[in-house]
Amino acid sequence: MNVFPADARFDFFGKRYFAYALSAALLLVAVGSLATKGLNLGLDFTGGVVIELGYPGGADIDAVRETLDAQGFDQAVAQLFGSSESVMIRLPPTDDSHGRLADELLIAMQSETDDVEMRRVEYVGPAVGKELFNAGGLALLVVLAGILVYVGFRFQVRLAGGAILALAHDLVVVLGIVSLLGLRFDLTVLAAFLALAGYSINDTIVVFDRIRENFQKMRKGTEKEVMNASVNQTMSRTVITSGTTFLTALALFVFGGEALYGFSLTLLLGIAIGTFSSIYVASAVSLDMGLKRQDLLKIDDKERLKQAEDSAP
Amino acid sequence: MNRYPLWKNLIVVVVVLVGLFYALPNFFGEEPALQISKRDGGMEQAALSEAQSALRAAGIEYSRADLQDDSGLIRFNSTDDQLEAVDVVRAALGGDYPVALNLAPAAPTWLTDLGALPMYLGLDLRGGVHFLMQVDMGAAVNTALDRRVDGMRADLRGERLRYVSAEVTDEQRIQVRFRDAESRDQAIDQLTADYEDLEFDSAEIDGEPYLTATMTEEGVETERRAALEQNITTLRNRVNELGVAEPLIQQQGDSRIVVELPGIQDTVRAKEILGATATLEFRLVHGSPADWVDADESGSVPPQARLYQRRDGGPVLLKRQVIVTGDRVTGASSGFDQDSGSPAVFVNLDSQGARRMADITGDNIGQQMGVVFIENRIDTKVDEDGKLSEEKKLVEEVINVATIRDQLANRFQITGLDSSQEARDLSLLLRAGALRAPMDIVEERTVGPSLGAENIQAGVNAAILGFVLVSIFMMIYYRVFGVIAVVALVTNLILIVAVLSMLQATLTLPGIAGIVLTVGMAVDANVLIFERIREELRNGMTPHAAMKAGYERAFGTILDANITTLLAALALFAFGTGPVKGFAVTLSIGILASVFTAVMLSRALANLVYGRQARLKGLSI
Numbered sequence: 001m002n003v004f005p006a007d008a009r010f011d012f013f014g015k016r017y018f019a020y021a022l023s024a025a026l027l028l029v030a031v032g033s034l035a036t037k038g039l040n041l042g043l044d045f046t047g048g049v050v051i052e053l054g055y056p057g058g059a060d061i062d063a064v065r066e067t068l069d070a071q072g073f074d075q076a077v078a079q080l081f082g083s084s085e086s087v088m089i090r091l092p093p094t095d096d097s098h099g100r101l102a103d104e105l106l107i108a109m110q111s112e113t114d115d116v117e118m119r120r121v122e123y124v125g126p127a128v129g130k131e132l133f134n135a136g137g138l139a140l141l142v143v144l145a146g147i148l149v150y151v152g153f154r155f156q157v158r159l160a161g162g163a164i165l166a167l168a169h170d171l172v173v174v175l176g177i178v179s180l181l182g183l184r185f186d187l188t189v190l191a192a193f194l195a196l197a198g199y200s201i202n203d204t205i206v207v208f209d210r211i212r213e214n215f216q217k218m219r220k221g222t223e224k225e226v227m228n229a230s231v232n233q234t235m236s237r238t239v240i241t242s243g244t245t246f247l248t249a250l251a252l253f254v255f256g257g258e259a260l261y262g263f264s265l266t267l268l269l270g271i272a273i274g275t276f277s278s279i280y281v282a283s284a285v286s287l288d289m290g291l292k293r294q295d296l297l298k299i300d301d302k303e304r305l306k307q308a309e310d311s312a313p
Numbered sequence: 314m315n316r317y318p319l320w321k322n323l324i325v326v327v328v329v330l331v332g333l334f335y336a337l338p339n340f341f342g343e344e345p346a347l348q349i350s351k352r353d354g355g356m357e358q359a360a361l362s363e364a365q366s367a368l369r370a371a372g373i374e375y376s377r378a379d380l381q382d383d384s385g386l387i388r389f390n391s392t393d394d395q396l397e398a399v400d401v402v403r404a405a406l407g408g409d410y411p412v413a414l415n416l417a418p419a420a421p422t423w424l425t426d427l428g429a430l431p432m433y434l435g436l437d438l439r440g441g442v443h444f445l446m447q448v449d450m451g452a453a454v455n456t457a458l459d460r461r462v463d464g465m466r467a468d469l470r471g472e473r474l475r476y477v478s479a480e481v482t483d484e485q486r487i488q489v490r491f492r493d494a495e496s497r498d499q500a501i502d503q504l505t506a507d508y509e510d511l512e513f514d515s516a517e518i519d520g521e522p523y524l525t526a527t528m529t530e531e532g533v534e535t536e537r538r539a540a541l542e543q544n545i546t547t548l549r550n551r552v553n554e555l556g557v558a559e560p561l562i563q564q565q566g567d568s569r570i571v572v573e574l575p576g577i578q579d580t581v582r583a584k585e586i587l588g589a590t591a592t593l594e595f596r597l598v599h600g601s602p603a604d605w606v607d608a609d610e611s612g613s614v615p616p617q618a619r620l621y622q623r624r625d626g627g628p629v630l631l632k633r634q635v636i637v638t639g640d641r642v643t644g645a646s647s648g649f650d651q652d653s654g655s656p657a658v659f660v661n662l663d664s665q666g667a668r669r670m671a672d673i674t675g676d677n678i679g680q681q682m683g684v685v686f687i688e689n690r691i692d693t694k695v696d697e698d699g700k701l702s703e704e705k706k707l708v709e710e711v712i713n714v715a716t717i718r719d720q721l722a723n724r725f726q727i728t729g730l731d732s733s734q735e736a737r738d739l740s741l742l743l744r745a746g747a748l749r750a751p752m753d754i755v756e757e758r759t760v761g762p763s764l765g766a767e768n769i770q771a772g773v774n775a776a777i778l779g780f781v782l783v784s785i786f787m788m789i790y791y792r793v794f795g796v797i798a799v800v801a802l803v804t805n806l807i808l809i810v811a812v813l814s815m816l817q818a819t820l821t822l823p824g825i826a827g828i829v830l831t832v833g834m835a836v837d838a839n840v841l842i843f844e845r846i847r848e849e850l851r852n853g854m855t856p857h858a859a860m861k862a863g864y865e866r867a868f869g870t871i872l873d874a875n876i877t878t879l880l881a882a883l884a885l886f887a888f889g890t891g892p893v894k895g896f897a898v899t900l901s902i903g904i905l906a907s908v909f910t911a912v913m914l915s916r917a918l919a920n921l922v923y924g925r926q927a928r929l930k931g932l933s934i
Contacts, residue, residue: 001789001790003790006847006848006851052764054761054763054764102580102757103580103584117761117763118759118761119760119761119763119764120758120759120760120761120764121580121757121758121759122757122758122759123754123756123757123758124755124756124757125447125753125754125755125756127755128445128755128756135888135889136888138888139884139885139887139888139889140884142884142887142888143880143881143884143885146880146881146884147877147880147881150876150877150880151877154873187889187893188823188826188893188896190893191823191885191889191893191896191897194881194882194884194885194897195827195830195881195882195885195896195900197881198877198878198879198880198881198882198900199834199878201877201878201881202834202837202874202875202877202878205870205873205874205877206841206870206874209869209870209873209874210870233848234844236844237837237840237841237844240790240840240844241833241834241836241837241840241841243786244783244786244787244832244833244834244836244837244840245830245833245834245837246833247779247782247783247786247833248779248782248783248829248830248832248833249830249833250779250782251775251776251778251779251782251829252775252779252826252829252830254775254778255771255774255775255778256771256772256775256826257767257768257771259437259768259771259822260771260775260822260823260826263823263826264826267830
């Protein structure tokens with residue numbers, strides 16, 4: 001059984017300009033959304049208070065809102081969270097936001113309804129939020145730099161360039177979709193992004209590995225032909241691995257509950273985009289950056305090739 | 314022919330067996346228990362036996378009671394028994410033995426004795442509260458300067474060098490004003506030798522001779538470290554007083570402390586106890602009630618006194634000189650005043666404090682003494698430009714003014730408290746020691762027990778579904794080799810659980826997500842190998858050669874692909890906090906384990922199935 005015909009000779013790179021156009025469109029939408037709509041930053045990064053309350057037997061969301069108003073929390077936003085028995089109340093960081101605010105809110109709500117259950121309280125000070133955001137951004141940069149160095153060292157600088165562009169492409173596009181969907185960007189979503197960085201590069205490396213091998217093995221054929229063959233040969237693996245990873249991310253999406261909703265959705269999006277980009281962006285960009293057969297040959301292979309060229313004419 | 318040398322097979326078998334052994338405790342679950350410790354440490358068997366007999370007398374069944382490390386653990390069959398038991402044990406042992414509700418691993422002793430413990434569940438899975446506290450280092454330095462000024466006043470008086478005033482300014486500088494430049498210069502000579510961590514300077518302010526002193530950088534650094542250390546120690550004591558099982562108190566960065574209290578629900582009370590910098594000062598009263606009102610209304614306070622407000626209303630003047638501070642308290646308990654029946658705190662002082670208290674009260678019988686209750690609070694604010702500012706609120710109230718009837722020594726009582734709850738809190742705070750610097754909670758995450766249980770369920774369900782889906786696919790697609798991949802996957806999961814248990818790393822919800830994701834990614838290595846084998850078969854290789862080539866050629870790719878993912882996971886670990894760190898840990902362990910299971914274990918299994926067949930016609934792949 002095969003998910004992809006074993007003897008396929010599909011011309012991936014001949015059609016790369018369509019792929020570039022698609023990528024460009026995706027990037028445009030993503031950047032546009034990020035510029036106009038921005039990210040819906042979660043409590044982890046903005047600071048503020050989030051309280052999740054359980055109302056056994058169902059919550060009356062209007063009554064909750066009235067209580068909030070009556071108790072003077074007029075900036076609070078209340079909404080049902082996951083089920084009709086769970087209410088999430090968010091308070092933005094305000095002038096007097098401090099550790100006690102969450103307690104005051106909780107006590108106010110509990111004094112109104114008897115059997116309300118505290119499910120979760122989160123308070124993040126504004127300074128801490130800013131730090132977490134910076135640390136997250138730094139982590140992302142370190143990951144990108146580390147991968148650039150590693151791929152440049154193990155493969156070749158043009159391939160590393162392609163890999164990094166592909167990776168940046170994936171992250172920006174997924175970030176754009178997250179922004180477009182208004183998904184709350186919190187620490188777990190950030191973790192999903194970093195996991196995606198690892199996953200997307202993993203996918204790319206496998207294709208690169210085959211490209212390197214084929215350049216050394218296939219003495220005939222243009223760069224484009226060799227790369228086409230490589231992508232064709234690794235296609236089954238790409239589809240299967242993406243498929244199994246997608247399946248597990250889907251399991252998280254279905255069963256992971258509200259806590260992992262953003263995390264798993266980001267992964268699902270990222271896996272789809274990452275698979276596309278490791279074929280089209282990473283390899284195609286390397287090709288257009290002028291990747292040559294010589295770049296990937298071992299030193300003694302290079303010498304032999306040179307001798308052959310010298311004696312040829 | 315494909316055969317592994319014996320040593321390779323042995324490695325595979327040993328790793329799998331060790332993995333199974335360490336993963337085993339996780340399958341026994343947890344049982345409700347009470348954890349009993351002793352206030353000063355050193356829990357003894359006698360107390361445990363006493364608790365046991367009290368439980369027998371009350372007719373409450375328990376399954377096991379043992380003494381381990383610094384605490385006793387009594388296990389119960391049900392949570393109802395446990396909840397009933399807690400009051401019984403508390404009543405039997407008294408206040409010196411904090412009793413905490415706990416969940417103890419239900420694994421049999423032979424496993425735990427060998428160091429095989431279940432994974433440590435994070436707060437998002439077991440419920441509890443996480444605090445991140447910022448230590449106010451500015452205040453720490455100020456307090457240190459205050460202490461130096463007190464010392465300087467005494468030194469200058471001792472040397473008969475007359476000064477007009479000595480105080481700490483807002484810019485963290487000590488300023489001492491003298492009548493003439495000559496005595497100032499003498500004072501500088503004298504003090505420079507005694508205070509090594511201060512830099513002295515002379516200055517003229519409004520034509521008056523002043524001595525100024527600031528703390529050296531080293532001094533500030535020492536003070537900061539000391540503040541952090543003492544705060545951590547104090548927090549430990551306070552948490553022990555609260556009776557929390559398995560608390561975590563840890564330094565983070567150079568000015569923050571993480572406190573994690575599993576199972577705590579009443580965060581309001583926890584915060585009051587942890588964050589309170591409440592302490593006491595004992596000072597002699599200055600002047601008469603008429604003087605107090607005068608000073609309050611005119612605003613001119615005599616130089617040797619300070620104006621305070623009383624809790625029950627009205628001003629009071631107390632002498633600047635402190636008799637004894639809360640640091641000198643060695644013990645404190647709450648109760649009721651025998652005469653009035655109002656809530657009281659009984660205080661014990663250490664020898665130095667007792668001596669000072671005895672000296673001063675002995676000289677001042679008939680005079681009045683005030684008890685100052687000091688509480689420090691900081692609010693962080695954000696202004697319109699998004700800039701941060703901190704507002705410090707210092708609550709200093711005189712809770713009690715009483716006439717000294719007799720010389721006080723190392724044990725006395727304080728009254729004037731609002732309620733018996735306040736008396737209890739104050740005695741707890743005094744017992745646990747004062748915080749050296751006030752702290753502000755900058756992050757709080759509380760998870761209720763029901764949400765914790767739901768999170769575990771959600772994670773486990775997702776893991777099972779992901780595993781089943783991937784397994785079915787692999788077995789249909791790769792047949793015999795698919796079964797091999799599934800066995801490798803199961804082993805991979807066992808190894809992850811085993812390593813997490815061995816490291817006693819914290820398992821969080823994102824951590825479970827990491828494990829689930831690993832399931833999807835771990836088969837990748839096997840997919841790479843199997844696709845390669847198929848390819849080599851198509852290219853006309855014999856089954857044995859194809860198997861060998863598939864495993865060997867795919868290895869380089871697997872290594873490259875996994876190292877890059879590992880890079881990402883390590884960055885996550887380095888920069889992430891809390892749950893995200895847990896995700897990074899499981900992801901890293903998952904990657905390492907998957908390389909082992911997908912390459913070595915699956916090869917060993919494939920060799921086992923096909924390796925000995927000399928005339929192998931084909932592979933079921």
